[in-house]
Amino acid sequence: MSNHIDFGRLSYLGDKLKAGHATKQEKDEYMKMLYINGNITQKQYDEYLTNGNKANTEEIVNAALAVGAVLLIGYLISEMFKSNK
Numbered sequence: 225m226s227n228h229i230d231f232g233r234l235s236y237l238g239d240k241l242k243a244g245h246a247t248k249q250e251k252d253e254y255m256k257m258l259y260i261n262g263n264i265t266q267k268q269y270d271e272y273l274t275n276g277n278k279a280n281t282e283e284i285v286n287a288a289l290a291v292g293a294v295l296l297i298g299y300l301i302s303e304m305f306k307s308n309k
Contacts, residue, residue, distance in 0.1 A: 229261050238292045241285065255288055258296045263291050 237254040240246035246254070259269040264287070272284045 229257060229295065229299075231296060233257070234292055235296055238289055238296070240290055245251050251285065253287070256294070258291060263295065264288055 234254070234257060237246065237250050237257070240250055241254060255264070255269060255272050258264045259266070264284075268284050268287070272288075274280055275281050
């Protein structure tokens with residue numbers, strides 16, 4: 225399912241989020257990227273967008289960062305095996 229993700233962009237945005245330097249637009253892009261790719265649920269994405277409960281929004285973003293990290297690790301491992309063929 226992760227074939228449609230720009231992993232370079234995902235990594236860049238994830239790094240900015242972790243460092244606390246991401247703009248609202250960059251945060252939105254990161255979350256939308258994961259939602260469109262099916263890595264976070266509609267409910268998580270909707271709760272992020274409504275920003276009703278600040279603590280819950282931060283939990284969702286932190287979970288999304290973990291998901292993004294797993295996707296990047298998987299991508300790097302697959303690239304490593306491709307280059308070993």
